[in-house]
Amino acid sequence: MTIIKNQIKDFKNYLTQLGYSKTTLSMLPECVSDFLHHAKQSPQNITPNDVQLFYEYLQIRPNKNKSGGLSEQYINHHIYALRVFFNWLELTGEIRYNPMSVLKFKRPEGNPREPLTQAEIQSLFDAAESLKERAILHLFYSCGLRRNEAERLNSKDVHLKTQMLYVREGKGAKRRVVPMTLKVSTDLESYYLRERTNQVAVSDQEAFILNRAGSRMRGDGYNNVLKEIIARTEIIKQVSLHHLRHSIATHLLESGLSIEYVRDFLGHAFLETTQGYAKVNQHQLNKL
Numbered sequence: 001m002t003i004i005k006n007q008i009k010d011f012k013n014y015l016t017q018l019g020y021s022k023t024t025l026s027m028l029p030e031c032v033s034d035f036l037h038h039a040k041q042s043p044q045n046i047t048p049n050d051v052q053l054f055y056e057y058l059q060i061r062p063n064k065n066k067s068g069g070l071s072e073q074y075i076n077h078h079i080y081a082l083r084v085f086f087n088w089l090e091l092t093g094e095i096r097y098n099p100m101s102v103l104k105f106k107r108p109e110g111n112p113r114e115p116l117t118q119a120e121i122q123s124l125f126d127a128a129e130s131l132k133e134r135a136i137l138h139l140f141y142s143c144g145l146r147r148n149e150a151e152r153l154n155s156k157d158v159h160l161k162t163q164m165l166y167v168r169e170g171k172g173a174k175r176r177v178v179p180m181t182l183k184v185s186t187d188l189e190s191y192y193l194r195e196r197t198n199q200v201a202v203s204d205q206e207a208f209i210l211n212r213a214g215s216r217m218r219g220d221g222y223n224n225v226l227k228e229i230i231a232r233t234e235i236i237k238q239v240s241l242h243h244l245r246h247s248i249a250t251h252l253l254e255s256g257l258s259i260e261y262v263r264d265f266l267g268h269a270f271l272e273t274t275q276g277y278a279k280v281n282q283h284q285l286n287k288l
Contacts, residue, residue: 004036007043014088031081043089048099051082055105072106079105115247120235127232135191136209136217136225140244142184144266147219147241154206160189167267176267 012029036043038057039050058075062068082100089095116124121141128134139150149167157166163185165178180188196210207216222241230239245266252262 004033007036008033011085011088015084027077028081028084031078032085035078035082043086044095046086046095046099048103051099051103055079076105114237114243115250116235116237116239116243118251120233121244121247121251123233123235124229127229129232131187131191131195132209133225133229134187136222137229137244138180138184138187139209140222140226140241141248143178143180144245144248145178146245146267147222150209150222150241151216151218153208155192155208156206158188158192158208160185160192176264178265 008029011032012025015025015028035051035054038054039046041050055075055078058070058078061070063070086095086098086100090098124137124141125134128137136150139145139153140147143165145153145167152168153165154168157168159166163180163182165180167176167178192208196208205214205216209217209222211217211221219241226239226241226244249262249266252265253259
């Protein structure tokens with residue numbers, strides 16, 4: 001019991017160093033603790049069969065907070081937690097064999113995000129009425145940023161001459177470099193030089209995108225801008241900032257880029273996550 005508590009504590013410290021959110025810092029260690037108590041043995045002795053048995057147990061485990069069983073999403077949280085946990089143990093040399101490396105699990109169906117077509121994406125850009133609106137569309141679609149990544153983006157992270165955008169702190173504190181096309185870098189430069197410099201209090205703002213008050217644009221601000229753009233189009237499907245990221249993943253795959261490239265472009269840790277973001281056809285899966 002004490003050994004498990006110490007391992008969970010060390011795992012939580014590891015997640016803290018990676019910059020995970022408070023919610024995740026609570027959820028992942030709890031999921032791992034559930035598994036270790038169910039397996040009743042040390043991580044060094046865990047086999048793929050132990051994980052499979054735990055997965056089957058979750059399918060029939062009653063929900064503690066309401067009637068019925070566990071949701072697919074909640075079960076998937078446990079699987080994700082085990083992937084991160086055993087990857088950490090493998091990285092630190094605590095285990096020689098990662099039992100998660102040979103296992104595949106069904107992803108939760110949930111509410112699938114229907115990607116926009118390229119024609120619908122073009123209609124969004126056509127409806128943009130300012131350089132800032134075009135810049136925001138580029139960040140979430142052309143560069144595939146997450147909302148918190150756009151919030152944290154500073155001017156020094158956007159290298160216009162080399163056409164590179166640097167994500168300094170992505171999900172799980174992962175860093176990545178996002179290549180930009182000439183069109184994207186030109187539009188971002190136009191916003192920076194022609195609109196951003198005219199905003200209030202810009203002299204002491206590091207943020208690349210500023211709101212009307214001259215402060216860093218936050219998530220709600222980005223959402224409101226997107227809603228305003230959508231209102232000028234004939235798009236009737238649900239569209240969020242994350243739909244734009246989902247759409248670029250699909251479009252990159254459709255253009256013939258490998259799913260490994262798209263994984264790195266989006267900053268995913270696992271290939272399975274990228275498959276969940278994009279509509280991968282059978283021909284593309286055969287290339288894996």
